[in-house]
Amino acid sequence: MEITDIAGVCCNGIKEEKLGLGMVKCSGSVAGVFTQNKIKAAPVIVCRENISDGYIRGIIVNSGNANAYTGDQGVRDAEEMCRMAAKLFGCDAKDIAVASTGVIGRRLDMEWIRAKAPEVFAGLGNTTIHADKFAKSIVTTDRFVKKASSEKVGIAAVAKGAGMIAPNMATMLCFIFTSAKFDSGDLYEMLKNAVDASFNRLTVDGDTSTNDTVLLVSTGRERVDAGLFEDELERVCYSLAKQMAMDGEGATRVFEVFVEGAASDEDAYRIARTVADSLLVKTAIFGRDPNWGRIVAAVGYSEADVDERITLSFENEVSRVLLVDRGKPVGSEEDARELLEKSKEFTIRIELEKGSGEGFAIGCDLGYDYVKLNAEYTT
Amino acid sequence: MEITDIAGVCCNGIKEEKLGLGMVKCSGSVAGVFTQNKIKAAPVIVCRENISDGYIRGIIVNSGNANAYTGDQGVRDAEEMCRMAAKLFGCDAKDIAVASTGVIGRRLDMEWIRAKAPEVFAGLGNTTIHADKFAKSIVTTDRFVKKASSEKVGIAAVAKGAGMIAPNMATMLCFIFTSAKFDSGDLYEMLKNAVDASFNRLTVDGDTSTNDTVLLVSTGRERVDAGLFEDELERVCYSLAKQMAMDGEGATRVFEVFVEGAASDEDAYRIARTVADSLLVKTAIFGRDPNWGRIVAAVGYSEADVDERITLSFENEVSRVLLVDRGKPVGSEEDARELLEKSKEFTIRIELEKGSGEGFAIGCDLGYDYVKLNAEYTT
Numbered sequence: 161m162e163i164t165d166i167a168g169v170c171c172n173g174i175k176e177e178k179l180g181l182g183m184v185k186c187s188g189s190v191a192g193v194f195t196q197n198k199i200k201a202a203p204v205i206v207c208r209e210n211i212s213d214g215y216i217r218g219i220i221v222n223s224g225n226a227n228a229y230t231g232d233q234g235v236r237d238a239e240e241m242c243r244m245a246a247k248l249f250g251c252d253a254k255d256i257a258v259a260s261t262g263v264i265g266r267r268l269d270m271e272w273i274r275a276k277a278p279e280v281f282a283g284l285g286n287t288t289i290h291a292d293k294f295a296k297s298i299v300t301t302d303r304f305v306k307k308a309s310s311e312k313v314g315i316a317a318v319a320k321g322a323g324m325i326a327p328n329m330a331t332m333l334c335f336i337f338t339s340a341k342f343d344s345g346d347l348y349e350m351l352k353n354a355v356d357a358s359f360n361r362l363t364v365d366g367d368t369s370t371n372d373t374v375l376l377v378s379t380g381r382e383r384v385d386a387g388l389f390e391d392e393l394e395r396v397c398y399s400l401a402k403q404m405a406m407d408g409e410g411a412t413r414v415f416e417v418f419v420e421g422a423a424s425d426e427d428a429y430r431i432a433r434t435v436a437d438s439l440l441v442k443t444a445i446f447g448r449d450p451n452w453g454r455i456v457a458a459v460g461y462s463e464a465d466v467d468e469r470i471t472l473s474f475e476n477e478v479s480r481v482l483l484v485d486r487g488k489p490v491g492s493e494e495d496a497r498e499l500l501e502k503s504k505e506f507t508i509r510i511e512l513e514k515g516s517g518e519g520f521a522i523g524c525d526l527g528y529d530y531v532k533l534n535a536e537y538t539t
Numbered sequence: 540m541e542i543t544d545i546a547g548v549c550c551n552g553i554k555e556e557k558l559g560l561g562m563v564k565c566s567g568s569v570a571g572v573f574t575q576n577k578i579k580a581a582p583v584i585v586c587r588e589n590i591s592d593g594y595i596r597g598i599i600v601n602s603g604n605a606n607a608y609t610g611d612q613g614v615r616d617a618e619e620m621c622r623m624a625a626k627l628f629g630c631d632a633k634d635i636a637v638a639s640t641g642v643i644g645r646r647l648d649m650e651w652i653r654a655k656a657p658e659v660f661a662g663l664g665n666t667t668i669h670a671d672k673f674a675k676s677i678v679t680t681d682r683f684v685k686k687a688s689s690e691k692v693g694i695a696a697v698a699k700g701a702g703m704i705a706p707n708m709a710t711m712l713c714f715i716f717t718s719a720k721f722d723s724g725d726l727y728e729m730l731k732n733a734v735d736a737s738f739n740r741l742t743v744d745g746d747t748s749t750n751d752t753v754l755l756v757s758t759g760r761e762r763v764d765a766g767l768f769e770d771e772l773e774r775v776c777y778s779l780a781k782q783m784a785m786d787g788e789g790a791t792r793v794f795e796v797f798v799e800g801a802a803s804d805e806d807a808y809r810i811a812r813t814v815a816d817s818l819l820v821k822t823a824i825f826g827r828d829p830n831w832g833r834i835v836a837a838v839g840y841s842e843a844d845v846d847e848r849i850t851l852s853f854e855n856e857v858s859r860v861l862l863v864d865r866g867k868p869v870g871s872e873e874d875a876r877e878l879l880e881k882s883k884e885f886t887i888r889i890e891l892e893k894g895s896g897e898g899f900a901i902g903c904d905l906g907y908d909y910v911k912l913n914a915e916y917t918t
Contacts, residue, residue: 196840197836197839197840198839198840198845198846199835199836199838199839199845199847200839226832228832228836229832229835229847229866229868231847231866231867263832264830264832264833264835264836265831265832265835265863265868266868369836370835370836370839439818439909439913440913443909443910443913443914444913444914446910446914447913447914449914451643452644453605453607453608453642453643453644454643456578456608456643456644456749457576457578457607457643457748457749459578460576460577460578460579460749461575461576461577466577466578467577468578468608468610484644487608487610488610489608489644489645526910527910527914528907528910528911530818530822530910531822531825531905531906531907531909531910532907534818534819534822534823534826535822535823535825535826535828535906
C-alpha cells in the first residue's frame with residue numbers, strides 16, 4: 161500500500177534540479193527517532209521540540225540542503241518552514257514536523273522554499289502519483305525510492321537514504337504512517353525497537369549524518385494487536401534498511417553478516433559490524449571474490465573475544481557454501497564465487513565457539529560508483 | 540643512507556610475478572612490535588618467539604602469501620623458513636626473524652621458497668642494488684618502495700605497506716637497522732614510542748592485518764645520544780608512515796588531521812582518527828572538494844566531547860585557509876579548493892574550546908584505484 165492509502169494522509173512534492181520540497185498532511189499521534197551525531201541539524205532540533213507533545217498536523221521536508229551547521233539562522237529558517245506549512249494547513253507551527261537532507265553548512269534557499277510551498281500545498285492529494293511525487297522530493301543521491309508497507313496492520317512508509325548510512329541511522333529520512341491507533345508513548349517504544357533491529361544494523365560507509373530522522377505517525381483509529389504491529393513495523397523497517405543498503409552508493413550486493421556462538425550478544429554484534437564495515441571485505445565482494453581471509457582478519461580485529469576456531473559460510477536462499485570449518489579452510493572458493501555472482505542478497509554466517517551470543521549487521525559492497533558519487537557530489 | 544650502509548648488514552631479494560623472497564644478514568640486538576589483531580599469522584608467532592632473547596643473526600621474509608590462518612602447518616612452514624635461513628647463515632634457527640605478507644589462508648609455496656633461498660643467499664651483498672632488491676622482494680600492492688634514514692645517528696629503514704593500514708599498524712612490514720649500540724630493552728621502548736607516534740597514527744582503510752611486523756636491529760657499536768636517537772627514529776618512522784599513506788591504495792593526497800583544544804588528548808586523537816577515517820572526507824578530498832561539512836559531521840559522531848564551536852582550517856607549508864571560525868563558515872571554499880589542488884600533503888587543523896587536549900592522525904584520500912586494487916587483488 162502507499163502512504164496515501166493511510167487514513168487522512170495526503171501528500172505532494174516537487175523536485176527541481178538538486179532542490180526538493182515535500183509536504184504531508186497527517187493529523188495524529190507521533191514518535192520520532194533522530195541522529196545521535198553531536199552536531200545536530202537545525203530541523204532535527206526544531207522537529208524534536210515540535211513532536212515532543214506527541215502530536216502533529218503535518219510534515220514539511222526539503223532536500224538538497226541539510227540546513228545543518230547553520231547556527232541560529234538555521235533554526236530560524238527551520239521554524240519558518242514550520243510556520244509556512246502551518247499557515248497553509250491552518251494549524252499551529254508547533255504541530256509541524258520538519259526535516260532536511262543535503263549539503264551541510266549552507267543557508268537554506270528560503271526564497272525557493274517560500275515560492276514553492278504554496279504550489280506543493282495546492283497539489284496535496286492521496287493517489288499513488290502524489291505519494292511518488294512526495295517520495296521523489298525527499299531524495300538526493302538515491303538511485304531509487306524506498307517504500308515498504310504492511311496491509312495486515314495498515315502501515316505504509318517511504319524513505320530516503322543511500323550515503324552516510326551508519327552506524328546509528330544516517331542521512332536517512334523515513335516517514336512511516338499507520339491507520340492503527342496507538343498513543344505516542346507506545347509508538348516511541350515500538351519505533352525505537354524497530355529502528356534498532358533495522359536501520360541501526362546498516363552500514364554503508366561508517367559515517368553518521370547530522371540529519372537522520374525517522375517519524376512514525378498514527379492517523380487512524382483501527383485497533384490492532386500490538387505484538388503483530390511491532391512485528392510488521394520491524395519487517396517494514398528491515399525492508400527499507402535493505403533497500404538503502406542496495407542503494408548504498410554504487411552498491412551491487414547486499415549482505416547480512418550473522419554471527420552466532422559469540423561470548424555475548426554485544427560481541428556478536430561487534431564482530432558483525434566490523435565485518436560489514438571492512439572496506440577490504442566490501443571491495444572483495446564488489447569483485448565477487450570470496451576472500452574469506454579478509455573476513456577472518458576483520459573478526460580478529462573486532463575487539464571481541466575470538467580465536468581461530470571460526471566456521472564461516474556464505475548462504476543465499478537456496479544454498480550454503482562452507483568456506484572455513486572450525487578454523488580449517490575447506491577449499492570451496494569456486495562455489496562461493498558462483499554464489500556471489502548469482503545472489504544480489506546473501507548472508508555471511510560466522511560461527512564461533514565462545515558462548516551463545518548472537519547478532520547481525522547489514523552491509524553492502526563498495527565499488528567505483530561510491531567514489532564517483534562522493535567525490536563529485538558536493539559543495 | 541641505505542640499509543646496506545649499516546655496519547654488518549647485507550641483504551638481497553628476488554621477486555617473481557606475485558611471489559617474493561628476501562633475506563638480511565644482520566647480527567645484533569633486536570626489538571619488535573607486532574600486529575594487535577587477535578588472529579596472528581604464523582610468522583608473527585614464530586618471529587616473536589625467536590626475538591624474545593633480544594638477539595638475531597638474520598631475517599627472512601616472503602611476499603605474496605601471508606602464511607596467516609594456516610594453523611599448525613603454517614607455524615611449521617614459518618619455522619622451516621627460519622631453519623633454511625639459519626642453515627645458509629650458519630646459525631641457530633632461533634636466531635632468525637621471519638615475516639610474511641600477502642594473501643591470507645593459503646599454504647605457503649614452500650617448494651618455491653626452498654628453491655629460491657639459496658639463490659637469494661648467494662646474492663647477499665651491501666650495495667644500493669642489494670638494498671633495492673630486498674626492498675622490492677617484500678612488496679605486494681605497493682606502487683613504490685618506502686625508505687627513510689638518518690645519517691646523524693646511523694639509521695636506515697625500508698618498509699612495505701599500502702593497504703590494510705590501521706588502526707594499529709597494518710600489513711605493513713618495516714625493517715629498521717642502526718649502527719648505534721643499544722640493548723634490546725632500550726630498543727623496544729624507543730621503537731614502541733616511535734611506532735605509536737607514526738604508524739599507529741596512520742589510517743588508510745581501517746583494517747588491521749594479521750601480519751604487521753616492525754623490527755629494529757642494532758648491529759653496530761657506535762655510541763649515540765639516546766634522546767637524539769629517539770627523535771631520529773621517530774622522524775624515520777613518521778616519514779615511512781607518510782610514504783605509506785601516499786601509497787594508500789590509489790591515494791593522491793596525504794593529510795594530517797591535527798586537533799587541539801579538546802577536552803583531553805584521548806578525545807583529540809579520537810576526533811583526528813574519526814576525521815581521517817571518514818570515507819566521505821576521503822572521497823571529498825579525492826574530488827578536491829573542501830567539503831568541511833563532512834569534516835564537521837565526523838567531529839560530531841566521533842564520540843568525543845564536542846559542540847559546534849569548531850575552528851577549522853586547511854594548511855600547507857606556505858599558507859593557511861580558514862574555513863570555519865568558531866562555528867561560523869567563512870566562505871573561503873575557493874581558496875581551500877586551490878590549496879587541495881596544489882598540495883600533495885596538507886594539514887586539516889581543528890580547534891575546539893573544550894580544554895588543552897592535542898592529538899593527530901595521518902590519512903589519505905580514497906579514489907577509484909583503491910576499489911580497483913582491492914576488488915581485483917586476491918584469492
